[in-house]
Amino acid sequence: MSQESSSNVQDGVQQSKDCSRDDKTALYIPKYNWECITDVFVEACKDLELGELLHDSTFGLFEAMSAIEMMDEKMDAGMMCNQTKRPVLDLHTSVDTGLVKVTGLTYPELIGIMDSSLSCMVTWLEGHSLAQTVFTNLYLHDPHKVEDKPLRTFCLCKLKIVDLLRDRINKAGVYEEEDFQPLTYGFKMGGDLTDVKVISTMKEVEEDLNRALRHLKGQVQEGNAESTIEYQQCGAVCTRVKFFKGLLSMLVALSKDKCEGVPQAKKLISQILEFIEPIRSTISLGIVPEDREITKNDYPTIMGFDPLINQRLLPPTFPRYTVIHTREGAISYVKKLLHRIDTATAVLNASNIQEVFEVFREFSDTSPCVVSRSILQLMFLPPSRKVFGVHTLTDFLKDSVRAFVMPPVLSPKAHTSISVEVKQYVDSLMTRAVRPICTVLQVLGHNRARQRDKWAHLLDDLVTLQDEADKVDGYLHQVQMKADPSHQLGSSFGTWVLYYTIHVMLAYTLSGFELELYAPYEYHYVYWYLYELLYSWMYSTIQRAESFVIEHEAYIESSHSKKGGKKAKKKKRSKAVQRELVICQAQQNMFGGYYKAVVGLKLGNKLKEPNFEFDREEVRYSHRFAPFGNVSTPPLVPYSQYKEITGLHRYSAQPSASDMYSAACKYFHQAKTLFESVQNPSEEITTVIRIAKMNFVLMKLLSGGHKEDSKDPPEFDFSQHKLYPVIKV
Amino acid sequence: MNKSLKENFLSSGACTGKELLQSWLNKSMKIKMTDGRTLIGLFLCTDKDRNVILGSCEEYLKPPGEGGKKEEPRILGLAMVPGHHIVSIQVDALRDVKLL
Numbered sequence: 001m002s003q004e005s006s007s008n009v010q011d012g013v014q015q016s017k018d019c020s021r022d023d024k025t026a027l028y029i030p031k032y033n034w035e036c037i038t039d040v041f042v043e044a045c046k047d048l049e050l051g052e053l054l055h056d057s058t059f060g061l062f063e064a065m066s067a068i069e070m071m072d073e074k075m076d077a078g079m080m081c082n083q084t085k086r087p088v089l090d091l092h093t094s095v096d097t098g099l100v101k102v103t104g105l106t107y108p109e110l111i112g113i114m115d116s117s118l119s120c121m122v123t124w125l126e127g128h129s130l131a132q133t134v135f136t137n138l139y140l141h142d143p144h145k146v147e148d149k150p151l152r153t154f155c156l157c158k159l160k161i162v163d164l165l166r167d168r169i170n171k172a173g174v175y176e177e178e179d180f181q182p183l184t185y186g187f188k189m190g191g192d193l194t195d196v197k198v199i200s201t202m203k204e205v206e207e208d209l210n211r212a213l214r215h216l217k218g219q220v221q222e223g224n225a226e227s228t229i230e231y232q233q234c235g236a237v238c239t240r241v242k243f244f245k246g247l248l249s250m251l252v253a254l255s256k257d258k259c260e261g262v263p264q265a266k267k268l269i270s271q272i273l274e275f276i277e278p279i280r281s282t283i284s285l286g287i288v289p290e291d292r293e294i295t296k297n298d299y300p301t302i303m304g305f306d307p308l309i310n311q312r313l314l315p316p317t318f319p320r321y322t323v324i325h326t327r328e329g330a331i332s333y334v335k336k337l338l339h340r341i342d343t344a345t346a347v348l349n350a351s352n353i354q355e356v357f358e359v360f361r362e363f364s365d366t367s368p369c370v371v372s373r374s375i376l377q378l379m380f381l382p383p384s385r386k387v388f389g390v391h392t393l394t395d396f397l398k399d400s401v402r403a404f405v406m407p408p409v410l411s412p413k414a415h416t417s418i419s420v421e422v423k424q425y426v427d428s429l430m431t432r433a434v435r436p437i438c439t440v441l442q443v444l445g446h447n448r449a450r451q452r453d454k455w456a457h458l459l460d461d462l463v464t465l466q467d468e469a470d471k472v473d474g475y476l477h478q479v480q481m482k483a484d485p486s487h488q489l490g491s492s493f494g495t496w497v498l499y500y501t502i503h504v505m506l507a508y509t510l511s512g513f514e515l516e517l518y519a520p521y522e523y524h525y526v527y528w529y530l531y532e533l534l535y536s537w538m539y540s541t542i543q544r545a546e547s548f549v550i551e552h553e554a555y556i557e558s559s560h561s562k563k564g565g566k567k568a569k570k571k572k573r574s575k576a577v578q579r580e581l582v583i584c585q586a587q588q589n590m591f592g593g594y595y596k597a598v599v600g601l602k603l604g605n606k607l608k609e610p611n612f613e614f615d616r617e618e619v620r621y622s623h624r625f626a627p628f629g630n631v632s633t634p635p636l637v638p639y640s641q642y643k644e645i646t647g648l649h650r651y652s653a654q655p656s657a658s659d660m661y662s663a664a665c666k667y668f669h670q671a672k673t674l675f676e677s678v679q680n681p682s683e684e685i686t687t688v689i690r691i692a693k694m695n696f697v698l699m700k701l702l703s704g705g706h707k708e709d710s711k712d713p714p715e716f717d718f719s720q721h722k723l724y725p726v727i728k729v
Numbered sequence: 730m731n732k733s734l735k736e737n738f739l740s741s742g743a744c745t746g747k748e749l750l751q752s753w754l755n756k757s758m759k760i761k762m763t764d765g766r767t768l769i770g771l772f773l774c775t776d777k778d779r780n781v782i783l784g785s786c787e788e789y790l791k792p793p794g795e796g797g798k799k800e801e802p803r804i805l806g807l808a809m810v811p812g813h814h815i816v817s818i819q820v821d822a823l824r825d826v827k828l829l
Contacts, residue, residue: 032769034759034819040749041818045779047746054750055774059782064774067782067809070762078788078803079764312790316805 068316077314086292088308091138091145100138100304103147107233110150112286112302113139114240115279117158119330120305123322125165125337125371129181131310132322134162138304143190150209150237153201156190157244160198163189164251165371171383172374174445179370185313195252202245209238236282239275246272247334254341258389259379262345269338276335283327299324340372347380348388352400353437356380357503360444367448377445381438394430397437401430403573404499405545406552407492409476422479429472429493436461440500449515455508456627462501463630469493487555490548495541498633502538505628509534512624514722520713521609524602525621525642527595532645535588537634542584546577579678583685586674590692590724593667597699597727599646600660601714604702606729608713661703668696684721691724698727750775757821758783759792763814767792770808772820779812 048054053061068075094100101109117137124133139146143155166189169180190198213234219227250268253261289300298307307322325333344363350356363376382389387396402410409418409426439461443454473491480489509530512518518526601607609617618639628636637645648654672692675685701707707729716725758772760781767790770783787802 032757032759032821035822036817036819037753038815038817038819041753042779044746044749045775045777045812048750048775048777050777053774053776054747054754055782056754059773063807064782064809067807068805070768070808070810071764071814078766078805312788312803316803316808 077316078312088306088311090309091141094138094304095145101148102139102145102151105148105151107230107237108285108287109303110154110237110286111233111240111282112288113137113151113304114154114237114244115283115286115327115330116302116305116324118334119325119327121158121162122325122330122333124162125180125333125369126325127177127179127181127370128322129183129185129314130162130187131183131185131313132307133324134158135185135187135310136301136305136307136324138306138309141187150205150241153198153205154241154244156193156198157202157248159188159190160193160195161244161248161251163191164195164248164255168251168255168378169370169374172377172445174373174377174442175370176447176450179447185310195248199245199249199252202241202248206238206241206245209234209241213238232282233285236279236285239278239282243272243275243279246275250341254375254379257382257384258386259348259382260389262348262379266342266345269342273335273338276331276338280328280331283331286327337369337371340366340368341375344368344372344376344379347376352403353397353441354400354404356441357444357500360441364444364448364451370447373445373447377442380441393434393438394427397430397433401493401496404549405490405492405496406549407476408480408489408552408555411552411556419479422476425472425475426493429468432468433465433497436465437500440504448511452508452511452515455504455511458504459501459508459627459631462497462504463632466494466497466501466631466633469497490544490551492545492548494633495545495548498537499541499545501631502534502541502634505631505634506530506534506538508627509625510723513718518624520598520607520716522620522624523716524595524598524646525617526624527591527598528642528646529625529637531588531591531595533634533637535584535591539581539584539588542577542581546574546581549573582674582678586671586678586688589667589671589674590688593664593671593692593695593699594725594727596660596664596667597695600657600664600699600702601729603655603660604657604708605711606714658703658705661699665696665699665703668692668699672696687721688724691720691726694726698729702729753820759819759821760810761792761816761818762810763816766790768805768808768810769793769802770805773807779815781810781812781815781818783808783810 053064055064070076071079073079089097089099091100095102105113117134117140120133120136124130134140137155137158139151139155140159143152143159146152146155166182166184169175170182175182213231216227216231216234220231246268250265250272253265253268255261287302289302292300294300301307307324343366347356347359347363350359360376360380364373368376379388381387381393386392391399398410401407407426409422436458439458443451443458446454470491470493473489473494477489477491480487509526512526598607602609621639621642625636669692672689675681675689675692678685681689710729712729715728717728718725720726753772756772758770758781760768760783762768766788768783768786768788770786772781773784774782784807786805786808788805788808789800789802791800793800793802
């Protein structure tokens with residue numbers, strides 16, 4: 001050891017001299033004069049007591065705890081490279097040693113590489129790091145090194161696709177760490193070539209392959225058996241080239257400003273979908289990995305892939321265990337993704353914020369992936385911050401307010417009589433509204449689990465906006481009273497904001513069911529709150545908005561009495577509002593039914609509240625509705641008030657469980673009737689009607705004394721719908 | 730060149746182990762591990778089992794300066810090396826030689 005140390009010292013001196021010579025050319029290279037102290041160090045450490053730490057005053061146990069432990073297989077990502085027995089080689093070395101071919105690849109090899117790299121990409125899109133997925137493909141590290149034209153072009157196309165997807169997701173900003181890893185580790189994404197150039201080169205490759213196909217077809221017809229297989233393989237490669245070319249073209253089209261490319265993207269989607277089945281059926285033609293040792297981070301791959309190649313690029317935190325999708329799984333994922341993007345384009349038909357909100361809500365209900373969520377966000381609001389890339393946000397909001405409550409100040413016929421001051425007030429309110437309303441839509445872009453917290457925070461912004469809207473309404477009322485006391489104005493702006501506030505409160509409360517946060521013994525106050533408060537406020541808000549519109553129209557008609565022709569549009573609008581009102585009422589009745597049912601089950605000793613030692617119902621209640629505390633309209637109902645309102649002592653004769661079941665019965669029946677009156681019911685409505693019927697039947701049975709003595713807890717089965725359970729006893 | 734550190738330690742018998750360790754605190758340290766990797770970082774903390782904590786730690790697959798092209802280090806930050814995985818320890822003696 002001592003010999004080694006002395007030589008080390010010399011090395012160190014030598015090195016430092018070398019460094020000083022290089023100083024002018026090199027940037028900063030630390031100069032070290034290493035001195036071996038191994039033995040002395042070991043001896044010195046023996047002086048320390050067991051458990052004693054030797055450290056500076058600025059460094060303590062707390063800091064020590066946050067250090068990563070080397071040579072610990074969970075914490076030390078760098079250890080993996082040394083643990084595998086096989087060498088991990090980069091592209092250049094692999095090519096030099098002949099392990100990886102860059103020229104003259106066979107069709108099965110191409111098929112295998114293309115399919116595997118699709119699997120990697122899909123795994124990346126599910127929230128894994130680029131280094132552990134897409135860039136385990138060595139060819140992507142330097143596509144220009146690849147001589148084989150189809151493979152080189154494919155690699156460039158793939159890099160472009162990855163880059164465009166990354167760009168969409170980053171720009172939309174609706175991801176959390178579990179959705180997407182934005183780090184690129186300095187990999188080059190083919191930035192030296194334009195998208196158009198790559199697409200045209202793909203086209204060339206496709207033509208080359210088509211030529212080869214025709215040639216092979218000729219041989220097949222001559223009865224050459226070997227050619228038949230080759231013909232199939234060549235066809236499979238050709239399909240894949242078309243598929244990836246289509247995917248890239250579609251993403252390029254979607255990235256165009258002003259949503260101009262959307263119709264083209266829709267066309268491309270339907271074309272790409274045609275390739276899905278041919279690809280799926282030819283997966284087996286590609287090469288498959290040979291068996292080799294499988295560890296947590298290492299798995300067998302085909303030529304050109306190495307799961308450990310980027311191990312050293314991973315951050316010094318816990319490395320994630322990445323399971324790459326199967327080839328079949330990946331292609332199914334892409335199919336679903338394409339359908340989701342296609343659905344998202346529906347947002348372009350929306351003409352105001354209410355409709356956009358509806359599209360966003362329905363889309364989010366299906367728990368879509370981060371790519372489609374990002375694309376939807378960007379279609380609505382591209383980086384130019386103009387709605388669909390065309391309208392300014394304030395104008396769009398004004399149109400939305402017109403469509404929802406038609407405030408006389410915004411009426412197109414009223415502009416002459418408006419003073420500059422009034423206009424200023426309204427304009428500044430609209431400018432203020434932009435941020436909270438856009439946040440509502442942005443929250444809908446996040447994954448379902450993250451939305452709940454974001455709704456709670458958003459309420460604070462909406463409360464401020466509500467205040468301002470009320471002030472503007474008050475001011476407008478004053479002005480109107482001076483000008484024409486006979487024609488009074490309603491609080492139209494306040495109503496418009498209130499509509500979103502209640503929507504957010506509903507979204508917050510309902511997400512608790514979807515995320516399975518509520519225990520069955522909590523249901524009674526959650527159901528009560530929904531039925532008695534939120535939905536009834538919602539109903540009255542929509543109704544009030546509608547009455548403002550009707551009033552305004554009547555007023556306009558009375559003042560310019562000879563105009564018709566706009567009836568059709570009016571009718572369409574009122575039809576949509578009627579539908580919304582009916583659905584709102586039906587939902588209210590559903591929750592009313594659940595509320596009565598739960599109270600009945602409690603009275604019938606079927607639903608029991610556990611004995612809490614450190615908890616009370618009041619604490620839970622306050623916690624569940626805590627975010628509503630800051631909202632002034634509708635105000636939070638405190639627990640004491642809830643108890644007072646719902647107390648059974650208020651009835652002259654104490655109701656029995658059976659009375660409650662009968663009441664629930666009525667509500668479910670009413671909900672069913674209301675839902676059935678909706679024209680063109682969606683699939684969801686049909687499901688809810690079925691659930692209402694089943695609950696109705698059960699309540700009828702229970703009220704008639706079915707299983708009266710049973711103390712078994714009821715089951716709330718959410719398998720058919722995530723908000724409306726089927727009750728079972 | 731001053732006398733080497735080691736000669737210094739050995740000659741000064743009065744120097745206790747603790748004082749010696751104290752004198753190395755916050756200096757650059759190079760540790761070779763049992764799996765062949767080399768870590769370079771600031772010496773921050775140690776204990777009886779000579780577990781060492783290095784700050785601003787960088788990981789090299791081959792010890793730097795031993796021929797071949799210079800490899801890009803992996804940045805680890807704060808890292809603890811268990812005592813039984815330490816093969817050799819070297820300390821940077823160029824700076825603060827006067828202290829001893």
